[in-house]
Amino acid sequence: MKILVIEDEPEMVKTIESFLSNEKFIVEKATNYDSGIEKVFLYEYDCILLDISLPGGSGLKILEKMKKAGVAGNVIIISAKDSIEDKITGLDFGADDYLTKPFHLAELHARIKAVMRRKQLDGKEILHFGNLSLDFKNRLVFVDEEELKLTRKEFDMLSFFAANTNRLITKEALAEHVWGDNTDAADNLDFVYSQMKNLRKKLKDSGADIVIENVYGIGYKLDK
């Protein structure tokens, strides 16, 4: 899986690169508008992470050119600008998602996976792991072909773990994923804890062979 990161902040690039490499992605970098254009048109990527403010031009401009030229690429905009107009323009120009900096790496990972999953040829969006299958399109979970009834939030949480296996997810990142950006995470940490208790109980009772473990009270981890 090849990912292009178009981002001018060197430390940001380094962090994303080291994170994605760990996830077995091949990461390429472009740190300005021109090299971004060059790489986008020369090579093919499974996913492109695109910053908007770049030296030499706007990331939106790259997106526009890609769209005009019919260059395919699963683009996720990563921007420090939480601007509604940018979001709309970006999505209009064919971006698949918009992530506002600062974001949690687990969130980035989940978004990348979701984008890539949606672009899979069969379009079924079903993920299997262990004896579990997650149907993202219809938001259903099956344990050995038997449906496991989950609430909306429980499904959101389970799918977040499914996208971030073997990774310690902090309660904050989880709360933010489930509750959205403008939620005071502090409000909901207890709630996350109780929801996780329910989810883990449901998984256990249904005979799922995956375990989401609590790590030192810091967060949770799904081991595969």
Next chain:
Amino acid sequence: MKLVNHLVLRLSTTFIVVLFVWSVAYFFLQMNEIYDGIDEGLNNLKQEFIIKANTTEGFVADMVKYNPLNIIVEEISAEDARAFQETYSATTVYFPSELEKEEVRMLTTAFRCESDKKYYRLKIFTSTVESDDLVKNILYMLAGLWIVLALALVFLAKKIIFKSSKPFRKLLAALTDFQMDKSKMISFEPTSIDEYRELNKVVEKFLQENMQAFVNQKNFIENMSHELQTPLAIALNKMELMLNDKTLNRRQLEEINTTLQILNRMKKLNSGLLLLAKIKNKQFEDNELNLNTVFDETVNNFEHLIEYRKIKLQTVNNAQITVRMNVDLAYVMASNLLKNAISYNVQGGEISIVFNPGSITIANDGEPPENSNRQIFDRYFSAADDNRSFGLGLSIVKSIADRYRFDISYRYDSKHIITLIIL
């Protein structure tokens, strides 16, 4: 007290006192003048009488005999006559013809008649009835003048001051309506009065400087929060990477987690500030939308949390409220209000959302506020020892309400009640 009334009162008090003193002085002076005139007449009569007495034999005796109306002559001893002091006095005399006493001015004197070599005491008097009328007239005229002048003074002063302070009042009204964040300069009333012109100039300069400072501050906050996003993102993500380092022990992981939590708080605070700045600075696209629906969907979104806190929530739709506003801001407003009602609620408490024509009221149970209630919409205000929020949530609600001219108020009446009045 109004400036006009204050000035008129001060002015007229002084003038009326001066006018009064002047009138009284004038009156007595005039009175003196009148008595002087009468006394002079009496003196003339006396001179004439004495000359007549000296030259005409038997004149005095005739006078004593006939006793005319205004003259009384009595013989006195030479010693008495010599010791006699001529006096003018106001007294009363009985007039048999009128059958009553009348006020008179009387000259009492003594003289030696050359024709019969005798000494007489002479009393000459004249009625002051006419001069009393004169005095009365003077008094009336003075009083009339005094009243007319006083009234005219009060009326004119009031009118003139009121009229000439028009630029001042205009300025005051404009300043009252002035809103710093609207960046619209007030209009000044042209005036020919130097001080007012100067005042207008100074105020204009002052406002311009402040508006500039305000804009700078707004931009500073926005730019600052914006610039902070990337460093924060890097720090956060680096910590997250470390969290998955398998070589770290529990203690180290906990330290990293603490750092992460702090960075997260910074991130929330920063994005809250950024949102606040944006609400105040930026243009948003507004659409017609139904607030009942917005709140319903928000409640739906929080349903699990409400359930978890065992809160009983009821929505009363007495009216459908449709407004023109930005859809994202509407959701931010609704969710911040609801979040506030949940966060500060008690376990198993109640929340009610009531839609009435033109208003939305959100009431929730919770600990009574410690002191002043006003400041809950202020930036950074959050209840003491509280780490549930950063105190920005309601500030954001207030900013959105202000932006759309909704009137928002808070009170505590065994419940926390926030009312949003939508015109």
